[in-house]
Amino acid sequence: MNINQFKGMNDWMKQMDQFFGKDFLGGFEPMLRASQTQVNLYKTENELLVVISLPGLENVDEVDVYANHQKLEIKGRINLKFKGFELIEENIFQGHFERTVDLPYPVRDDRVDASYHNGLLIIHLHRLIQSEASRKKIAVRKIEE
Structure with missing residues (x-):
């Protein structure tokens, strides 16, 4: 979402x-x-930390994380089940979710670290910095008449 x-x-x-x-x-x-899933976004000059509340996630393979330039997309499924109990009131989100987070600056897709701890998915991203070294010189050719 x-x-x-x-x-x-x-x-x-x-x-x-x-x-x-x-x-x-x-x-x-x-x-x-x-x-919807709850998201906090933290930043420094060159790093971002995205923290997403995903209670009861048993298998981290059920979450897909995609970093694309200035967007972060998270998809997955949360199932809260307790053996022998029937759900009679639901206030904690569960089921399929999709969340897109607009990022304040472009990020590198080769330096993304995601971990899950205590019900939180923590995604660490690094700013994409265009440096002088990454410039590509364009050859200019002379057209003869």
């Missing part, structure tokens, strides 16, 4: 509140928030 998909939602929510009454949709906010 891309957070940018919800940019126009504020106008729509205001219209719904005008029609149905003040803060009509506010009661749905906890459900909307719970239906």
Whole structure:
């Protein structure tokens, strides 16, 4: 789920509140928030740390992480099951998820480290820096008349 998909939602929510009454949709906010994975983004000048809450992830192979220039895409599945118990109320997100995180600067795809610890997926990224060494000289040829 891309957070940018919800940019126009504020106008729509205001219209719904005008029609149905003040803060009509506010009661749905906890459900909307719970239906997506929670993400924190930290940065330094040349590094990013993306921390995603994924409680109950038993197999890290069930999560795919893709770094593409200035975007990070995370896909996977969370299953919270407790043997012998039936789920009667659900407030912790589970099931299939997709999340796209817009990054503040381009990152290198060859220096990405992802680890899972205590219910958190931690992704460490490094800024893509265009240096003088990476410039490619273009040969200029003279056209004879």
